Amino acid sequence: MAEQDRDTSSANETVHQQDSSGRQDERRNEARRELLKKLGRYALYTAPALLAMFETIETAAAS
Amino acid sequence: MSRPCEVVSGVRRYALPGGTAALLHPDRQRLFLLNPTAHFLWRVLARFGGSRLPSALVSRFGIPLDQAQRDVAATLTEWQAFGLLGNMAPAAISPPLKERRGGVPEQLLYEERVRLGTLVVNVRAAERIAHRLMPLLQHLRTDAVPSDLDCVLQTSAEGTGSLTINGVTRVDRQQDSVLIGAFYQALLEHLHPATRWSAMIHAGAVAKDDNAVIVAGPSGSGKSTLVAYLATRGFEYLADDLVALTPDGAVTPFPLPVGVKSGGAKALAAFYRQIDVRSPGDVQYIAQDENFLAPPRPAKMLLFPNYVADAATSIHALSIEDAVARLLNDRIFFGYPIGEDALCEFFHWLRGAERWALTYSRFEEAERCVAQIMHA
Numbered sequence: 425m426a427e428q429d430r431d432t433s434s435a436n437e438t439v440h441q442q443d444s445s446g447r448q449d450e451r452r453n454e455a456r457r458e459l460l461k462k463l464g465r466y467a468l469y470t471a472p473a474l475l476a477m478f479e480t481i482e483t484a485a486a487s
Numbered sequence: 488m489s490r491p492c493e494v495v496s497g498v499r500r501y502a503l504p505g506g507t508a509a510l511l512h513p514d515r516q517r518l519f520l521l522n523p524t525a526h527f528l529w530r531v532l533a534r535f536g537g538s539r540l541p542s543a544l545v546s547r548f549g550i551p552l553d554q555a556q557r558d559v560a561a562t563l564t565e566w567q568a569f570g571l572l573g574n575m576a577p578a579a580i581s582p583p584l585k586e587r588r589g590g591v592p593e594q595l596l597y598e599e600r601v602r603l604g605t606l607v608v609n610v611r612a613a614e615r616i617a618h619r620l621m622p623l624l625q626h627l628r629t630d631a632v633p634s635d636l637d638c639v640l641q642t643s644a645e646g647t648g649s650l651t652i653n654g655v656t657r658v659d660r661q662q663d664s665v666l667i668g669a670f671y672q673a674l675l676e677h678l679h680p681a682t683r684w685s686a687m688i689h690a691g692a693v694a695k696d697d698n699a700v701i702v703a704g705p706s707g708s709g710k711s712t713l714v715a716y717l718a719t720r721g722f723e724y725l726a727d728d729l730v731a732l733t734p735d736g737a738v739t740p741f742p743l744p745v746g747v748k749s750g751g752a753k754a755l756a757a758f759y760r761q762i763d764v765r766s767p768g769d770v771q772y773i774a775q776d777e778n779f780l781a782p783p784r785p786a787k788m789l790l791f792p793n794y795v796a797d798a799a800t801s802i803h804a805l806s807i808e809d810a811v812a813r814l815l816n817d818r819i820f821f822g823y824p825i826g827e828d829a830l831c832e833f834f835h836w837l838r839g840a841e842r843w844a845l846t847y848s849r850f851e852e853a854e855r856c857v858a859q860i861m862h863a
Contacts, residue, residue, distance in 0.1 A: 474520070
């Protein structure tokens with residue numbers, strides 16, 4: 425049981441360390457992104473979109 | 488959830504200025520217009536597969552990873568639904584059509600022999616179609632025999648109908664607007680047997696100094712009214728409702744009468760004596776000079792007018808993306824199935840054309856805008 429507790433504790437620590445490390449990475453990325461934005465490095469973002477979907481019919485149609 | 492990570496094979500991509508792109512589905516019946524970000528994702532997907540999409544968005548645009556993941560997921564879901572991704576059965580775009588029935592044919596009440604240029608056409612139509620075609624053709628009556636074409640527009644009480652030309656059924660079990668469009672198309676093909684068209688656009692057209700202006704837009708936008716007005720102001724009338732564009736971007740004249748709705752008719756009454764402002768009908772048809780054999784005119788300008796009562800006149804240039812979206816969301820015909828060459832030619836023309844959106848309430852100001860752009 426004690427072994428199991430240790431194991432669990434160890435796993436939690438690892439997860440915690442990964443979370444913490446991930447947050448730090450994300451913070452660094454965010455800072456980097458902000459800096460690159462200021463430098464105009466990034467293209468302006470617009471969410472990807474399908475602007476039109478056209479389906480042909482057998483022939484031209486009239487009003 | 489696992490996703491297909493590849494684009495379906497056989498998609499044809501047309502890159503357009505401004506970063507947008509059109510994708511032609513392998514079934515050659517569907518065309519999709521992507522904005523620049525979606526186009527970027529498509530290229531990454533085609534080259535590297537799906538796993539790199541979120542990080543590619545982050546690298547290019549600097550957005551947070553979670554936003555990139557959400558946007559990629561939504562985009563892939565949409566593409567998957569349209570059958571643009573591999574390993575998936577294409578989903579139906581629209582609910583399956585009800586089985587169309589031929590139904591009991593209605594009586595062919597209308598028969599007319601008309602001449603368009605050198606072409607003599609005998610037209611027989613059931614009442615529902617005749618109400619729409621008769622005002623367009625009656626001024627072209629002829630006693631000439633024999634006819635080159637024998638056209639039968641048959642309808643049924645179920646709301647569909649067929650078009651038969653010289654005994655051969657051209658379309659069957661279709662709505663009236665499709666039958667009439669197919670009839671126009673057949674006339675154009677017989678008037679110009681050596682010509683093919685890159686697109687047939689729901690639009691009107693006029694020309695000045697041999698340069699055509701295509702006036703496009705949905706029904707009710709005021710395009711026919713503006714075309715009819717410009718025809719009184721020294722512009723040559725070319726077409727209303729259906730503009731046939733040649734591969735080199737010229738408008739083939741097809742000068743059937745201009746159809747104007749009641750609001751437009753009132754505004755045009757000062758210019759056309761034949762307009763009856765008390766007419767109870769929805770549409771009045773104004774016959775113009777009918778030179779069906781005039782040469783095609785190069786189309787330099789694509790104009791989307793919008794009549795707004797009492798609005799200040801304003802005009803702004805349209806991106807290719809905006810112009811294509813407007814045309815695709817209205818009625819346009821690139822062949823059936825869609826012709827790859829036709830699309831190339833059409834996009835090539837559109838790149839070089841002036842593209843404008845005009846809001847107007849006064850004819851004179853609209854005319855001034857058109858003239859300024861044509862002479863710029």
